[in-house]
Amino acid sequence: MTTETKEPQVQQTQSAEQPTKSGLAYRPNVDILETENELTLVMDVPGVERESLDIDFAEGMLTVQARVAQRYAANQRFLLREYGIGGYYRSFQVGEQIDVNGISAEYADGVLRIHLPKAEAAKPGKIAVNVAS
Amino acid sequence: MVLRRLNTGSPVTQLRHEMDWLVQDFFGRGSRPVAPTTAGFPALNVWEDGDSLFAEAELPGVKSEDLDISVMAGDLTIQGRRSTMAGEGVAFHRQERGAGQFNRVIRLPFEVDAPRVEASLRDGVLLVKLPKAESAKPKKIAIRAAE
Numbered sequence: 001m002t003t004e005t006k007e008p009q010v011q012q013t014q015s016a017e018q019p020t021k022s023g024l025a026y027r028p029n030v031d032i033l034e035t036e037n038e039l040t041l042v043m044d045v046p047g048v049e050r051e052s053l054d055i056d057f058a059e060g061m062l063t064v065q066a067r068v069a070q071r072y073a074a075n076q077r078f079l080l081r082e083y084g085i086g087g088y089y090r091s092f093q094v095g096e097q098i099d100v101n102g103i104s105a106e107y108a109d110g111v112l113r114i115h116l117p118k119a120e121a122a123k124p125g126k127i128a129v130n131v132a133s
Numbered sequence: 134m135v136l137r138r139l140n141t142g143s144p145v146t147q148l149r150h151e152m153d154w155l156v157q158d159f160f161g162r163g164s165r166p167v168a169p170t171t172a173g174f175p176a177l178n179v180w181e182d183g184d185s186l187f188a189e190a191e192l193p194g195v196k197s198e199d200l201d202i203s204v205m206a207g208d209l210t211i212q213g214r215r216s217t218m219a220g221e222g223v224a225f226h227r228q229e230r231g232a233g234q235f236n237r238v239i240r241l242p243f244e245v246d247a248p249r250v251e252a253s254l255r256d257g258v259l260l261v262k263l264p265k266a267e268s269a270k271p272k273k274i275a276i277r278a279a280e
Contacts, residue, residue, distance in 0.1 A: 029229035035222055042218060044230055046191035046257035071189070071258075072180070079242065082176035083191065110193030110257015 025065070025089035039098070039116040045088050046110035047071070053112065055105055062103075063091040064112065097121065174235045175211065175259075183271055186245060186263040190237075193257030194230075200254065202261060204247045209261065212236040243269035 031042040045053070045066050052067040066088040094100075094116065102117040175190035188209060192200070200213040217232035219225070244266035252261045 030227060031218060031225060031230045032227040033218055034224045034226060039226075040218075042230060044191075044193040044257070046193040048256060072178075076180055078178055078180045079186075080177055080179035080239070082173075082178060109196070109254075110191070 025087040026084075027090050028064070028088045030090065038118055041092070041112075041114040041116070043088075043090070043112045043114070044110065045112050047085060048088065048107075048110065048112075050107050053105075053107060055112075055114065057094070057100060057103060060094055061091055062094050062114070062116075063089075064114070065089050066112075173237070174231075175237055177211075177237065177239065179239070181265075184265060186241065186243070186265065188239070188261040188263070190259045191257060192254070192259050195254070195257070195259075197254050200252075200259070202250075202252050202259075204241070204245060204250055204263065207241050207244070208238050209241055209263065210236070210238045211259070211261070245269070 028043045028045050030044075031040075033040045033042065041062075043064060045064075047068045048066040049069070052069075054063075054065040056063045056065075068085055068087050071085060097119050099117045099119045103115065105112060105114045107113070175192055178189045180187050188211075190211060192213070192215075195213055195215050199215070200211070202212075203210045212235065214234045215232050219232075241263065245263040246266050249264045250261065252259060254260075
């Protein structure tokens, strides 16, 4: 990875709508925040029920998929139609400074938060001292 | 039938989640004044059945107490705010989710029974149900058989 200091730990790997098993999915908007102890991904996935969320981490890749139940009748006619409804898909490359086993997530009000705790070595002020034995 | 949009912002043509939060720029980029209203946010899907008009909007992370929905003089107004996660010791690496205030007004295509308007917020989706006034309901015309 050749980024400078802005985004060292989480790199988005997809930039467009991605085909999933169930067809095209929307790419949810995301904020990526960093505090002293963790990186937090905050993702807008309105219309998703908690049980329909699928968060997966494998080989350094964090993947979020969500199904959305159709809310309209198939032949629904609209007076105004400004957005479509579908599932969500987005994935991120996670750097090795993350404590993978400590990853957790919470969901409320259409917003998914994924907590990526920093590995001890990545926290500021921590200096590893090798003791010669 | 077309609903007239009072906000004359960019035309919303894409059936995508285009979150046009043209709102307070709490990062202080540029010198844009704080916009009191937002053109085109939230995006709306509007439909009707025989009894009611339905307006739906995606408002993830907006609490019901931060939402104000009103019907007045034939307009439906949806306004509210979404708070930012910015704070002390927080650095943003990516910021795609908007925050700040929004205000959307649409003209209703017919008279509604304002006291019976209901709204619900579930999983970040707002649904406003606006029962039609009696005068706006379709009338079934009975045809008398000729005698």
